[in-house]
Amino acid sequence: METTSLAPSLKNIAPQQEYLLQAxxxxxxxxxxxxxxxxxxxNAESNFETFADYEAVxxxxxxxxxxxxxxxxxxxxxxxxxxxxxxxxxxxxxxxxELGDRAxxxxxxxxxxxxxxxxxxxxxxxxGFKLDYDCVMKGYFxxxxxxxVTVYKIFRLLQPGKTDSSNWxxxxxxxxxxxxxxxxxxxxxIGEDMKNFAEQLKPLVVLEKFDHRRLHN
Amino acid sequence: xxxxQSKEEKQLETSLDDLLQRVRELKQGISSFIYKxxxxxxxxxxxxxxxxxxxxxxxxxxxxxxxxxxxMPLLRNYVLFPILLSPxxxxxxxxxxxxxxxxxxxxxxxxxxxxxxxxxxxEKVQLLSVKASSITPEVAQKQxxxxxxxxxxxxxxxxASSDEWDKDSNQKNVVPSTSSPQDTLTLISAITxxxxxxxxxxxxxxxxxxxxxxxxxxxxQQQQLQPQKPMPVVGRVPSTIxxxxxxxxxxxxxxxx
Amino acid sequence: MGVSCxxxxxxxxxxxxxxxxxxxxxxxxxxxxxxxGSFVVDCESYLSxxxxxxxxxxxxxxxEYPASCFAVLDSxxxxxxxxxxxxxxxxxxxxxxxxxxxxxxxxxxxxxxxxFVIKIGSxxxxxxxxxxxxxxEYCPSVIASECWNLMKELLQSLIxxxxxxxxxxLKMKMDEIYxxxxxxxxxxxxxxxFRKAAAVSQPPR
Numbered sequence: 001m002e003t004t005s006l007a008p009s010l011k012n013i014a015p016q017q018e019y020l021l022q023a024x025x026x027x028x029x030x031x032x033x034x035x036x037x038x039x040x041x042x043n044a045e046s047n048f049e050t051f052a053d054y055e056a057v058x059x060x061x062x063x064x065x066x067x068x069x070x071x072x073x074x075x076x077x078x079x080x081x082x083x084x085x086x087x088x089x090x091x092x093x094x095x096x097x098e099l100g101d102r103a104x105x106x107x108x109x110x111x112x113x114x115x116x117x118x119x120x121x122x123x124x125x126x127x128g129f130k131l132d133y134d135c136v137m138k139g140y141f142x143x144x145x146x147x148x149v150t151v152y153k154i155f156r157l158l159q160p161g162k163t164d165s166s167n168w169x170x171x172x173x174x175x176x177x178x179x180x181x182x183x184x185x186x187x188x189x190i191g192e193d194m195k196n197f198a199e200q201l202k203p204l205v206v207l208e209k210f211d212h213r214r215l216h217n
Numbered sequence: 218x219x220x221x222q223s224k225e226e227k228q229l230e231t232s233l234d235d236l237l238q239r240v241r242e243l244k245q246g247i248s249s250f251i252y253k254x255x256x257x258x259x260x261x262x263x264x265x266x267x268x269x270x271x272x273x274x275x276x277x278x279x280x281x282x283x284x285x286x287x288x289m290p291l292l293r294n295y296v297l298f299p300i301l302l303s304p305x306x307x308x309x310x311x312x313x314x315x316x317x318x319x320x321x322x323x324x325x326x327x328x329x330x331x332x333x334x335x336x337x338x339x340e341k342v343q344l345l346s347v348k349a350s351s352i353t354p355e356v357a358q359k360q361x362x363x364x365x366x367x368x369x370x371x372x373x374x375x376x377a378s379s380d381e382w383d384k385d386s387n388q389k390n391v392v393p394s395t396s397s398p399q400d401t402l403t404l405i406s407a408i409t410x411x412x413x414x415x416x417x418x419x420x421x422x423x424x425x426x427x428x429x430x431x432x433x434x435x436x437x438q439q440q441q442l443q444p445q446k447p448m449p450v451v452g453r454v455p456s457t458i459x460x461x462x463x464x465x466x467x468x469x470x471x472x473x474x
Numbered sequence: 475m476g477v478s479c480x481x482x483x484x485x486x487x488x489x490x491x492x493x494x495x496x497x498x499x500x501x502x503x504x505x506x507x508x509x510x511g512s513f514v515v516d517c518e519s520y521l522s523x524x525x526x527x528x529x530x531x532x533x534x535x536x537x538e539y540p541a542s543c544f545a546v547l548d549s550x551x552x553x554x555x556x557x558x559x560x561x562x563x564x565x566x567x568x569x570x571x572x573x574x575x576x577x578x579x580x581x582x583x584x585x586x587x588x589x590f591v592i593k594i595g596s597x598x599x600x601x602x603x604x605x606x607x608x609x610x611e612y613c614p615s616v617i618a619s620e621c622w623n624l625m626k627e628l629l630q631s632l633i634x635x636x637x638x639x640x641x642x643x644l645k646m647k648m649d650e651i652y653x654x655x656x657x658x659x660x661x662x663x664x665x666x667x668f669r670k671a672a673a674v675s676q677p678p679r
Contacts, residue, residue, distance in 0.1 A: 024401035032395070057411060060569055072568050091555070093565055097409075114562055116555035117655075123545070123553040128522065128529065128569065133411035154407055156414050171407055171414070174400035204395050215406040 018094070018111035019181045019190050021198055021207040024174040030151065033177070033204050034140060037149055040200055041142035051152070052082040052138040054163045056121065058129035075132065078120055082136070082163055088115040097212045105191035107209045111182055134160075136168055139175060146190075147197060150178045177205050225290065232289045239283055243276040299326055476589075476613035477621055477652045479629065479644065480660040481636050482667070483606040491596055491603045498594050498608065499583060501632060507585035513537045513593050515658075516579035517665050520563065520570040531570055533563065534658045544658040552655040575600040578665045580607045589613050590628060597668055604668045607661070608633055619648035 025033050038044055061073035077094065081087040095110030125131070139152025153175050155168035179198060181190050198207035250269045253261060283289065304322045311319050318325055333339065352360075406412040485494050503509075515536045522529040534544040535557070543559040546552045553559075563570065580595030593609040610629050615621040622640055629637035640648065643659050 022401070022405055023396060024404050025396045026394075026400070029395040060566065074565055074569065076562070091559075091562060093562055112558060112561050112565075114556045114558040116553055116559070119551065120553055120555075123547065123551050126529075126547050126549060126551055127531065128527075133415040135407065135414045137408075154404055154414075160416060172400045172403050174397060174404060176401075176404040176408070206396070210401075210405055212405070212409055215402070215410050215412070 014184050016111050016113075016182050017108050017185050017187075019106040019108055019183065019194060020097075020209075021106050021179040021194055022210045023177045023205040023207045024172075025151070025177055025205050026174050027153075029204065030175050033151060033175075033201070036201065036204065037140075037142045037151070040197070041144040041149065043143075048140045049142070050083070050138075050140055051150075052136065054080045054082055054134065054136050056134040057132045058121070058124045059132040060127070060129045076124060076129065078124065080118070089118045089120045090115055091120060099209065099211060104188070105195040105209065107212075108191075113182070135171075136163060144197065145193075146183065147179060147181050147194060150180075151175050177207065179207050228288065229290050229295070232283075235283060236280070239276070239280045243273070243280065246273050246276055297330060299330065302326060475654065476611050476615055477618045477625070478609055478611040478657040478660070479625055479637070479641050480607055480609045480657065480664060481629070481633055481641065482664055483608050483633050483636065485605060491606060495582065495594060495596055495606060498606070498632070499585075502585050502587070502592050502594065505587065505631065507587040507592055509583055510586045510591075511584050512582060513584045513595065514579055514581045515595065515661050516577065517662060518578075519573045519576035520566075521573050522570055523568075529570075532662055533560070534662060536654070536658065536661075538657075539654055542654070544655060546659065546662055550659065552659065554653075554655055576669070578604075578668060580661065580665075587628075590625075592632070597665070599668060599672055604672065607664055609657070611657075616652045617649060618644055618652055622648065 034048060038048065043049075056078050057075055058078060059073050059075045075094075077092040079090040079092065091114045093110075093112040093114075097107050097109045099107060134157060136155040136157065137152045138155065139150060141151075142149040154171045156171055157163065158167050158169055179194055181194065183190055201207060246269075250273065253269070284292075299321070302321060302323055304320060306320050310321055318329070334342070403413065407414050483494070483498065485491050513536075515534065517532055517534045520531040520533065522531070530548055532546040534546065536542070536544070541557055543555050543557045544552060545555065545559060578597065578599045580597045582593060582595040585592040585594075589612060591609075591611040591613060593607075593611075595607045595609070597604045597607055608629075610625055610632070612621045612625050618640065626637055639645070641660050641663075643663055644656060647656065
């Protein structure tokens with residue numbers, strides 16, 4: 001029997017948190033890291049899994065921007081796989097990063113991933129969103145259980161909107177390394193698991209809880 | 218049969234007993250270790266293994282110490298003289314040696330009762346000692362100092378390079394050369410805040426609506442940003458100044474038709 | 475998944491909606507329709523606040539596509555997303571707010587008749603009955619122009635001359651590949667009509 005109303009679980013979303021550790025590795029040392037990761041992660045026998053995503057960040061904010069209102073600005077990150085045209089586009093909302101106390105091993109932030117149709121960019125702009133910035137991310141990903149490791153390079157687009165690789169310019173001589181888990185609120189054990197995993201990558205990369213307040217625009 | 222024992226004989230007997238006891242213990246240690254290696258090798262751990270070796274080596278050194286002890290008579294002064302060799306099997310001997318030696322015959326005796334090296338070895342040693350004695354003390358002294366010099370030189374070289382290695386590995390621990398903190402900062406601020414990724418046009422549009430005085434600012438801003446932006450912007454600057462709306466339109470890659 | 479047409483079936487003066495629905499259901503069963511569960515299509519409006527131009531965002535769900543959420547803007551632009559899209563909306567509270575009393579839904583039985591799926595829904599706007607929507611879906615095809623005549627025949631035997639021509643929003647897209655979003659647009663059009671009618675008969679206090 002079908003239920004007459006939509007399943008409540010689909011309408012009430014359990015809030016998901018992203019647990020995150022970050023670091024970077026110089027391009028020259030990338031392969032050493034990749035081989036170590038392949039040994040540590042699941043599917044060690046298969047080839048590296050690669051990805052190439054175009055990410056555009058759209059922001060919705062009030063026109064008359066006072067500092068208070070600016071802080072209410074909402075950003076959606078729209079991702080689109082360049083290497084898999086069949087894959088749906090993807091909106092990601094990321095909340096403010098919480099560092100928590102010193103004892104907490106990882107950074108934690110609210111996180112919501114929504115797959116959507118490919119007209120999402122036009123749709124968001126019609127809703128009043130503006131393109132804030134965009135980039136291409138290309139690299140490798142690994143998983144171990146529910147932990148996800150990405151090693152990728154960030155490229156800026158020389159000409160807006162053109163995503164073919166001749167239009168890419170690397171942002172630095174390094175790859176960004178991220179170790180993350182998306183899970184429901186309050187599963188602090190994950191942080192410990194991640195810390196232990198990160199320990200095995202030292203001293204090649206030192207994954208750490210990166211204070212985003214240290215960043216400047 | 219037993220003749221009255223002299224003091225010396227008594228001492229020999231007791232010390233031999235001691236020695237036998239030690240050797241037996243040593244033998245037991247070895248055999249239990251071999252047993253473990255052969256039958257229980259799955260459960261043997263490295264520390265466990267080291268422990269066994271430790272026990273054996275301490276057994277060996279106590280035996281050695283026993284031989285050097287003062288009470289121990291000089292065993293080399295005693296002569297063992299085989300009176301009778303027999304090719305027949307000797308069950309008593311077999312029992313004593315736990316089956317290793319079956320008969321006291323011509324084959325085994327030279328091996329078991331040997332007190333000197335084999336003749337070929339003896340010859341070689343002889344040759345060497347003759348050679349050594351033929352050298353005058355002065356020459357020997359010279360050679361000795363030369364050897365000492367070489368040895369100490371090599372030692373110096375080894376010490377120097379080991380110091381260097383230590384320093385190297387220390388340096389690695391202090392500054393990991395596999396990543397650059399500056400790059401980490403750049404990349405993380407790019408993906409979280411969009412630094413170095415944001416295009417100047419839309420932001421300046423957003424921040425300063427097109428009004429007379431602000432246009433100048435905008436122009437300055439554009440020019441300041443120019444150096445870090447590659448070519449395309451250079452071509453677009455003039456149009457931005459003329460009509461901002463147009464500039465905004467070109468800057469949005471996902472225009473609706 | 476196939477081509478769907480959604481029509482409003484008028485309730486004659488002096489008859490109760492429930493009664494008319496019952497008559498329609500009997501009719502479907504008479505021609506061989508077998509009841510296969512029930513269905514709901516719902517819609518809620520979100521209004522933009524503090525943006526220079528006022529905008530309306532309609533959020534629709536359909537039990538036929540239980541893991542999807544359809545978002546429609548004034549221009550008709552439709553975004554198909556996971557139901558998690560609702561979670562994104564909660565982060566937009568400062569910009570888009572749900573309009574009170576805008577929740578409208580069409581709810582009823584779902585029938586299977588050979589290659590057709592027939593849905594007879596009672597429309598309620600914030601709890602009160604507003605009318606009847608009949609949806610007929612022809613599953614084997616995704617090009618409306620190729621199956622319209624077939625659908626028309628079935629529709630006319632059910633609801634008569636109301637189904638003389640394809641629904642207006644479908645007319646322009648008869649030769650395109652049909653998508654679930656087109657069904658949702660048809661529902662939205664009817665929902666908007668019901669809302670307008672309700673606003674006229676019940677002027678704002």
